[in-house]
Amino acid sequence: MSLVVFTMINIVGDPVDMLVNPESLPDEIERVRSDFGLDQPAHIQYIKFLQGALSGDLGNSFIFGRPALALIAERFPATLELATCALIIAIVFGLPLGIYAGLNPKSFGTRIIMGGSVLGISIPTFWLGLMMIIIFSVVLGWLPVSGRGDIGSFLGLESSAFTLDGLSHLIMPATNLALFKIAMVIRLARAGTVEVMSLDFIKFARARGLPPERLVRFHLLPNILIPIITVLAIEFGTLIAFATVTETIFAWPGLGKLVIDAIVNLDRPIVVAYLMFVVTLFLLLNLIVDIIYAALDPRVRLNGDQ
Template sequence: MLTALIRRAIQAIFVILAMTVIVFIGINVIGNPVDILINPDLNQAERARVVEHLGLDLPLWQQYLHFLQGLLHGDFGDSFVYNRPALGVIMERFPATLELALSAMFIAIVVGLPLGLYAGLYPERLSSRLIMSGSILGFSLPTFWVGLMFILLFAVQLGWLPSNGRGETVGFLGAGWSFLTRDGLAHLFLPALNLALFKTSLVLRLTRAGVQEVLPQDFIKFARAKGLQEHRVVLVHLMKNLMIPVVTILGLEFGSLIAFSVVTESIFGWPGMGKLIIDSINLLDRPVIVAYLMMMVVLFVMLNFIIDIAYTLLDPRVRLDGGN
């Protein structure tokens, strides 16, 4: 077990190192931030001083080595726009994005898992067919359109919920959180629901497919033949085997909620990392873009590592080293 964990950790380091090369080169070929950040009225000498101050006068390979050196110390350089450490700028927005992603995942699990379980256990019922038909909408409707419709209906027409911002926050663990206040929850509900629609449909259909696959298995028939109550068969024997693929998808999808909440944050004016990265791309703020992308790389690597460990907890037959 320990050997497998060490092997996975080494693999993760090589993946992160490879991604530093891809990210750094990719960011440095999309444009020249000097053309956006520097006043065109400056003379050549002043322009050269600014370029030198930003470190853009060095060869690309030397910029990359400086970037790696800073990365080892948690330093991604200073933002061209905010003139502050890029990682600090991102971490200021991270709690807002994390809160939104956790809320969306909570909705997806609380709604999608029971509905998928019901639709799998009773596939012939009309209600189950309606549930599966409704899940198609979650896949089909564009996120930006649904978000605009939510704002039009609940904020403009009915006036029940606010349409933008985080509302009142309360400090906890060194960050401000909206879900701890009534006003914050009101601001959080619509963007979280909008972000959760696709994930809810995904969890629902995945759960239903898992139930349909596990139910015919011999151990389920044997459990019922022993006279176990149906709720025990479902909650213990069925759910334990069902959760292995569900945990895989939920882990990866949680990472995507954090990484790709850009549209929802932009529509609802949610002050998270997604909105920040859009502004940084428009301004070619390379340190912020690189820091954000590297955070996402580390996040997905860690999530995959956690999922592997969760496998072994859910099913002891699964081993990190691939053995049986």
């Protein structure tokens, strides 16, 4: 992966052109080039990068002059907060609506939910974000337009979700980011519900006289959660990695903005470090999914005491 990233980024443009004043003298440009080690052949650069990476150093940003990893770590909490919030919104709204739609396939409410989920999937995020700003901030004046707001601390965690001001800043970008995921959770939950409700064990549970609440909570829910969790964990990765559009619209000081700037300025170390970070994140999430899987589904547990 690091090889792919490194090669690709070496093909596009020369960062020195972006960094140096176009009126500089040629020997000055050469000096900058050798300072960053860019005068050496690509494979030497790569080996140096690898040596650094193994000791946890992914290089310094060309622009900020600070370690790329530190910059990412600085911005990460904001993005993580946004993504977590969006995920919670997606589950809290998506799951019940999806189950309702699955249980009452022909009701009027279901049609509205499913219609809404089609809109949620098809309306572009940036347009919806702009609309939300216009309605809630400009016209109604309920919520602030942009930024992150005050940061509170609770149980040692720092987040803007713990102050009222922070929350008012958070709610709109998080909802904006969540809308697509809500629609997806609704569809997954509905499909799962329809499928599981037609299975024999649900019928058998009904034949034993179990009330509907119990049926949904203990027999339906665990069984539909397995596929939903798989998808959501991966989606959580994409939320963190690609929240760029929402962050740009709401001027959220997260990773997305950092990366967009880095790409525009050809700040190679940040782009490479960011992509490495995203890859690691996805690997971690996959591991977590597997662990959750084993916790939820006894059939997956290895070395089962049969």
